[in-house]
Amino acid sequence: MHIIKQIFKEFEIQNVRYCHFKSNQNLSKSFNGDTDFDVLVDPECKAKSDIILTELNCKKFEPVGIGIYPGVENWYVFDNGSGKLFHLHLHFQIATGKQFVKDYILPWDDIVLETSIKNEEYNTFISNPEVEILLLLTRIVVKSKVRDLLKSYLGLYKTHSSLQEEYVYLQKKISIAYVEKLSNRMFTNEATRVLLSIVNKPIINSKDYRLLVKTIRNELKNDKRMNSLKAFIFSVAYKIIKKYNRAKKKLNLFTIDRKVTITGGKLICFVGVDGSGKSTLTHDINKWLIKGKVENKKVYMGTGDGNKPLLANVIGLLKSSYKKNNRSNNKNNNYLAIKEIHLFKNPIIFMKNFLKALEVYSVVKSNRKKIIRMHKYRLNGGVSIVDRYHQLQLPDMNDGLKIKKFSRLLNNKYITYLEQKEYKLMKIVELLYPDIIFRLNISTEVSMQRKPEENTDYNYLKYKTESLKELSFENSLIYEIDAEKSYDEVLIEIKRAIWNNF
Numbered sequence: 001m002h003i004i005k006q007i008f009k010e011f012e013i014q015n016v017r018y019c020h021f022k023s024n025q026n027l028s029k030s031f032n033g034d035t036d037f038d039v040l041v042d043p044e045c046k047a048k049s050d051i052i053l054t055e056l057n058c059k060k061f062e063p064v065g066i067g068i069y070p071g072v073e074n075w076y077v078f079d080n081g082s083g084k085l086f087h088l089h090l091h092f093q094i095a096t097g098k099q100f101v102k103d104y105i106l107p108w109d110d111i112v113l114e115t116s117i118k119n120e121e122y123n124t125f126i127s128n129p130e131v132e133i134l135l136l137l138t139r140i141v142v143k144s145k146v147r148d149l150l151k152s153y154l155g156l157y158k159t160h161s162s163l164q165e166e167y168v169y170l171q172k173k174i175s176i177a178y179v180e181k182l183s184n185r186m187f188t189n190e191a192t193r194v195l196l197s198i199v200n201k202p203i204i205n206s207k208d209y210r211l212l213v214k215t216i217r218n219e220l221k222n223d224k225r226m227n228s229l230k231a232f233i234f235s236v237a238y239k240i241i242k243k244y245n246r247a248k249k250k251l252n253l254f255t256i257d258r259k260v261t262i263t264g265g266k267l268i269c270f271v272g273v274d275g276s277g278k279s280t281l282t283h284d285i286n287k288w289l290i291k292g293k294v295e296n297k298k299v300y301m302g303t304g305d306g307n308k309p310l311l312a313n314v315i316g317l318l319k320s321s322y323k324k325n326n327r328s329n330n331k332n333n334n335y336l337a338i339k340e341i342h343l344f345k346n347p348i349i350f351m352k353n354f355l356k357a358l359e360v361y362s363v364v365k366s367n368r369k370k371i372i373r374m375h376k377y378r379l380n381g382g383v384s385i386v387d388r389y390h391q392l393q394l395p396d397m398n399d400g401l402k403i404k405k406f407s408r409l410l411n412n413k414y415i416t417y418l419e420q421k422e423y424k425l426m427k428i429v430e431l432l433y434p435d436i437i438f439r440l441n442i443s444t445e446v447s448m449q450r451k452p453e454e455n456t457d458y459n460y461l462k463y464k465t466e467s468l469k470e471l472s473f474e475n476s477l478i479y480e481i482d483a484e485k486s487y488d489e490v491l492i493e494i495k496r497a498i499w500n501n502f
Contacts (some may be wrong), residue, residue, distance in 0.1 A: 003056070003079045004031060004086055008124050010052045017042035018049075019116035019125040024253060025169040027122060031085040033291075036287065039345065040112055040127075043092040053077075057501050058088070061259040061294065064381060069095045069102040070225070074259055076292060076502075079190035083495040085292035092246070094135075097142045101237035103231035104142045106135070107223055108186050115182065130182050136166055136193060140204070142286065142363065146232070152206040157205050168202065168334045176200065178448035191215050209268050254373045258295040260381030261502045265295075267433075267497065269389040269476075272440030273465050274452030276483045277490065281440070282377045282387040284491060289383065296383035298447070299370060299481070302399065303363045340411050350410060357406035358399040361418045363404075364390075367423045389437070390429045391471055397464045398471060401426060434476045436501055438494055477501070 001009070011018050020027065021040040029035045041049050053060075055077050061074045069094035077086040094112070097103035112135070116125045140163055151157045159167065179199060183192040194215045198208050224236075248329040250253040262333070266284075279300075286298040343350045367390060374384040394400040405420040444462040448455045455461045480498050483490055 002031060002316070003077055004037065004088075005123055007052065007056060007077065007088075010021055010056070011049065013043075013046050014045075014052060014110055016045040016049050018045075019113055019127050020119075021094070021112050021116075021127040022132065022139075022457075023166060024119070024129075024132060025166060027124070027126070029121065031122060033079075033086055036087040036089055037089065038089045040094065040109065042090045042109075042113060045121050045219045049090065057499070059499070060262050062262055064101050066241060067259075067361075070105070071095055072102075076259075076294070078495075078499040080496060082490045083288070085294070087293060087299050090197045096139055098231050098235040099143070100242070101226075101231050101235045103224055103226050103228075104220055105206035105225055106138065106189065106220070108135075111182065111185055120474075124337050128178075129170050130175060130178045133167070133170040133174055133179065134183055135175065136170060136174075136199070137218070138140055138216055139163070140167075140209075141213050142220070144213065149210070151156060152209045152213075155206045157204075157206040159209075164203075167204075171199070171202070174199070176246060184360060187219050187278060191219050196378070220446065239246045254297060254377040254382065256295055256377075256380050256382055259294045260291050261383075263502060265381045266383045266435045266498075266501065267374055267386065268383065268385040268436045268438070269301075269434040269441060270438045271389060271468065271471070271473075272483060273398070273442065273461065274454040275445050275447040276440035276442050277487065278440060279440070282385045282485070283490065285494065286385045286438045287451070288495065289385070294383065295381060296385055297374075297377065299374060299384050299386045301367050301370065301388040303402065304358055319498050324364060337404055340410075341409055342411075353406055354412070354415065357403055357410070357415050357418060360402045360406070363420060364422050364425055368428055371428055371432050371499070378435075389434055391425050391473070392423070392426060392429065393471055397467050398459075433473070437476045437478045438481050438497070439471075439475045439478055440490075441469070442483045446484055 010016075018039055020030075022038050023035075026035055030037045030395060056077070058077045058081075061076050070493060071090075071091065072095055073090045075088040075090055077088060078084075079086065093109060094106040095102040096105070096106060108131075112127050113130055115128050116262070117128045118124070119126045123322065139158060148157060150396055158164075176199070180192060183195050194211055197202060198212060201208065204212065224231075232278045242257070245255045245257040245388070259430070260386050270281055272278050282298050282300075282477065286296060289296040298482055341350050343355060371390075374382075374386070377384060388399045390399050392401065396402055398407045401414065401419075401422055403419040403422045407416045442450075442465070444458060444465050447461060447465065448458065479494075481490060481493065
């Protein structure tokens with residue numbers, strides 16, 4: 001059974017009064033995980049609904065700073081079979097109004113719940129179309145902007161496309177007689193006459209809109225939780241903050257813009273040899289959580305691909321011609337076996353390795369800053385999805401200390417100093433460690449098959465693969481993942497583990 005249907009079935013069994021009360025034409029999209037569920041629940045049933053959702057492994061998430069409304073909770077539902085996330089807005093009162101503010105609390109909870117009907121296709125209680133169209137007309141007014149009213153005076157008013165689509169959908173389903181009956185319960189007789197004069201029209205024109213605004217606002221003057229000026233100022237301010245946060249995200253900065261789990265943020269890392277799927281998994285987990293509107297950020301901690309500091313990029317350009325040689329000469333050989341290179345005997349090779357050491361140090365400094373920022377992000381509720389993580393147990397492999405190799409190779413005082421600095425910088429991993437580590441285990445043969453361009457030395461790769469299993473990552477929860485299984489199996493296993501730790 002679909003997990004959402006299971007929740008609603010339990011609501012019925014436990015006598016929790018509920019109904020999906022708006023945008024019911026999009027119910028199929030909601031059940032597919034493409035849009036949210038807006039569910040009105042009898043406030044007297046809140047304790048029972050909390051128990052049901054918790055027992056079905058649902059998690060409560062909350063916005064930070066913006067989008068916090070009275071009487072509304074955000075529950076996330078994980079489908080153990082498909083790995084999809086579903087978002088339940090549980091409304092214990094009908095809050096609506098300006099974006100990010102919801103300045104009105106509509107007084108019709110009992111009517112909406114009492115008159116709800118069963119949608120047979122999804123076995124779900126929904127608001128009846130007559131109530132829903134009255135709620136829609138109300139929402140058109142209380143969600144409107146100043147420019148909408150100005151346009152109406154110029155004869156240019158046009159209902160927003162999504163609301164117009166919903167309006168047309170409901171018009172085909174309503175009984176005018178029942179609209180009148182319900183309207184008389186929800187509004188005064190005078191307001192009902194106005195609403196009935198509008199509800200039959202296929203389009204709300206400018207004159208109708210002004211009449212609707214005057215009527216609805218007058219009817220709801222005692223149902224506002226803040227005055228219009230305050231609501232307008234807050235709405236504008238929140239929009240500016242939202243745009244600012246989104247701009248920071250585009251600049252790859254850590255900022256909270258989505259909903260966070262009430263259990264706190266997480267630092268989740270993927271470790272493994274080449275070909276184990278680290279990059280693909282971090283990408284897909286990041287997209288999975290973004291679609292679910294969960295606050296998270298993808299972070300790359302290696303010295304290869306990904307965002308690098310400016311100095312590392314400059315050095316990378318200077319030594320680009322050396323990369324191919326570097327793979328065969330350095331990457332796949334034990335650093336203990338590398339012979340010393342002298343500046344005057346091999347100046348070109350010396351300088352290439354010298355620049356490589358500088359590049360590594362630049363990345364290490366950058367990664368230390370990333371670790372500190374990820375920790376602060378975690379403290380504020382953010383989830384970092386991290387490709388690789390530094391460790392101090394094994395040098396020159398599996399994201400261990402790398403400059404020691406160059407210090408032995410070049411026998412240079414400055415590089416030796418950088419070696420010591422690298423160790424001091426990376427000691428931070430003993431203080432700020434991941435919450436969860438997914439160790440992606442594959443054999444040497446599979447690694448070479450998946451990444452033949454990266455791995456040319458079988459013995460070195462085998463040593464690296466076996467060494468990965470020895471890394472302890474103290475204080476972190478470690479999941480051993482058989483990354484040789486099909487990708488879909490690996491992905492769903494990781495999603496389940498992440499969800500169980502939220």
